[in-house]
Amino acid sequence: MHIIGGVVGPVVREVLAVSHIFLVRNELHWYRVIKIHLGITENILRTNLLKYDLSASTFSPDGRVFQVEYAMKAVENSSTAIGIRCKDGVVFGVEKLVLSKLYEQGSNKRIFNIDRHVGMAVAGLLADARSLTDIAREEASNFRSNYGYDIPLRHLADRVAMYVHAYTLYSAVRPFGSSFIMGSYDKDDGAQMYMIDPSGVSHGYWGCAIGKAKEAAKTEIEKLQMKDMTCREVVKEVAKIIYIVHDEVKDKSFELELSWVGESTKGRHELVPKDIKEEAEKYAKESLEEDDESDEDNM
């Protein structure tokens, strides 16, 4: 059998047939090929780089843990979530894709409260994210019970990151397929924001984006001078960025989930009130129209 083109490459060394799946080997790797149609490869699913990527307890020869990288890919398949830390608080925005008109509006939340003063926006496998929300809540609650005050965000981010990292060490479990952005505000330490990715690494950020349009969102975020802006101003910018990066062609309708925590909310993490959210969405839609109009003028 002669296989041309496709991901496998022109030269094939060996073919083993296993019912409807073929294991095909070229110089470097084994590939699992679902369908071979005469001389043309079709529907090749290059799934496993077999040997090094089946479990999180194995390194590859070039020093990577593929399972963790695949987990990060899972995050990139989900819709975008962004967080911006400003002078007096943190604002989260999530592009929540509506897969069916039958969904109840406002269901399928992507932003959660971990204790009253900490908010968390997620992207990736939602079930993984939700179970981690419970872990984070438990950590925050235990801290409060043991030490008598709200958990500092840096500490919470460390604990959650440690937990996520633990799942990247063993072959018996798989890594979490989601990234998390956490934010809080208090009088003494000001606004803080941390992002945790599936490898268990946590960093502090002024602006952060996760999900499918994260590169486009990061470009937009970098244009902002967030250190000098207030939450009220940033809410509008967050809405605008989500509208900008939303892909009208591939994903039809979406709901914008907006939340904030800051001086104006007295340190409590809450969904942005309806009137402010509508104002922000209006600003976002108008900015998009302006951009469209300016394109037309140039023509």
Add this chain to the structure above:
Amino acid sequence: MVGTPKTTIMAVEFDGGVVIGADSRTTTGSYIANRVTDKLTPIHDLIFCCRSGSAADTQAIADAVTYQLGFHSIELDELPLVQTAANLFKDMCYKYREELMAGIIVAGWDKRNGGQVYTVPMGGMMVRQPFSVGGSGSTYIYGYVDSTYKPGMTKEECLDFTSNAIALAMDRDGSSGGVIRLAAITEKGVERKVVSGSQLPYFASA
């Protein structure tokens, strides 16, 4: 020490820190086992506790809390809050209330709330107070402290207030005596003083 707590301890908040004080007598029955005891125990750099009740119980609890607070402080990479120390004492004193006999006053300085005094009496309640007295000698000086205390005292006024109060308690309570140990805790650190012998405040009673 057995029976009711045999001590006088006291702590007062002022703007910028706290002043704590205690007598120095430890008794087994009527024998004074130690006449120069230090009942003011450091829990962390700027957090102290005043111990009354069973010496063994309070030392054990203070050691456990010192460990927990130290660990917590290193994890957070920050100085701990006085509230946290008080919480840790309260958890232990409440959980083991049937076995323990410990009346503790936690006092110190932290950057969030400045000088704070928390009292954790026997039974394991915890409450913050502008000033607090404890131990068997405290019953004799409630009148004095209640009438003399005024908010907004300076550090020196608090030191005088504390040493006068403890001196009066030592005069009337057979289980309190020896020297007065004082400490002033502020952002800058801890200053310790001992008031003894003829320096003790003297209140003539005919």
